[in-house]
Amino acid sequence: MSSRPWTILGVSTFAQTAASASMSGAPFLIPALHHQGLTVAQASLLVAAPVAGVMLTLVAWGWFADHVGERVALMAGLSLTVLADVGAAFAHSHLLLGICWLIAGASAAAVPSASGRVVVGWFPPHRRGLAMGIRQMAQPAGLAVASATLPAVAAAYDLRTALLIPAAFAAAALVAVAIWVVDPPRGERTAHVATNPYRGDLFLTRVHVVSVLLVIPQFVVWTFSLVWLVDGRGWAPAAAGLAVSIANLLGAFGRIAAGQLSDAVASRMRPIRWIAYAAAATMTILGLIAGGPIWVAVAVMFIASVLTVADNGLAFTAVAERAGPWWSGRALGVQNTSQFLASAIVAPLGGLAITHLGFGWTFGLAAIPALAAIALVPVRDERPLS
Secondary structure (H helix, E strand, O other): OOOHHHHHHHHHHHHHHHHHHHHHOHHHHHHHHHHOOOOHHHHHHHHOHHHHHHHHHHHHHHHHHHHHOHHHHHHHHHHHHHHHHHHHHOOOOHHHHHHHHHHHHHHHOHHHHHHHHHHHHHOOHHHHHHHHHHHHOHHHHHHHHHHHHHHHHHHHOOHHHHHHHHHHHHHHHHHHHHHHOOOOOOOOOOOOOOOOOOOOOOHHHHHHHHHHHHHHHHHHHHHHHHHHHHHHOOOOHHHHHHHHHHHHHHHHHHHHHHHHHHHHHOOOHHHHHHHHHHHHHHHHHHHHHOOOOHHHHHHHHHHHHHHOOOOHHHHHHHHHHHHOOOOHHHHHHHHHHHHHHHHHHHHHHHHHHHHHHOHHHHHHHOHHHHHHHHOOOOOOOOOOOO
């Protein structure tokens, strides 16, 4: 195997890391927005704007990647992301900030499908689990960068300076994609290979539903760990940001381990079911211990940060493999749209739950969708990896 797939994997991972900072980094500015006078519920609604933007355009970007290729889609999306992030930094009202965040999310949505397609296209089946685990570590890695920098910079300087960080990150990723990314070969387009993969069975639909259910505890942990430590446990923003950054980095390595496990057992679905069991148990424990001894609670938060993200790479790989090279962009767009739709709802509802029920109940209730996912994982309908 040549070095090209690994180089493209590295650049794709970097691009997704940058996109993740733009798409999902806004919640780490909830304390800064709260300091400006917004309530936690209002700030939670505002920071959902990038995720809402992502949700609106993922399928369209997937279609674009299916038809014009991954490299062009990545460069177009990252270029627009840079412009929108700069606009957010210079917004003079919360309304304008929300609009720019919406556009930034809509633009960065080009990266998940295109970068996933390019990795699946360059790696053989027995290496895809590991490769996609590495690529999927970009999402928590991007959150780790955002959680370590955005709240600290906002506290030390101002909100504008903090908002320029994702713009610079996306600009660097754009340059890397332009230099190193090459579209993978995908053969001749025939009626058979271009058949709609949603016809004939419910495998892809069930994977989408399971992913939606499992993304709820993931986004509860991602969105509210920082504000829990700052407002609920009295931590300084910089210290809380460092803790959340460590948790997200651990989650990134958890995705790699899950991908390697799926290659070893030649299955994507069985490990997803195991992860669903573990995520449900951990969120229940976090709900019970959220107000208890701080270092025990933080340790459980670290474990939850690993387990609640571990299924993402497996589901992403399974969708791309089942959909094939002429449909994977759209199928991955549907996969991500459904997840981001759920996450867009999690932020405002979670903010209301924290306001009226507290952090413990909010964390504990997030175990319910993980429990519901267990029975829906389509283990028996999975095809042999080939």
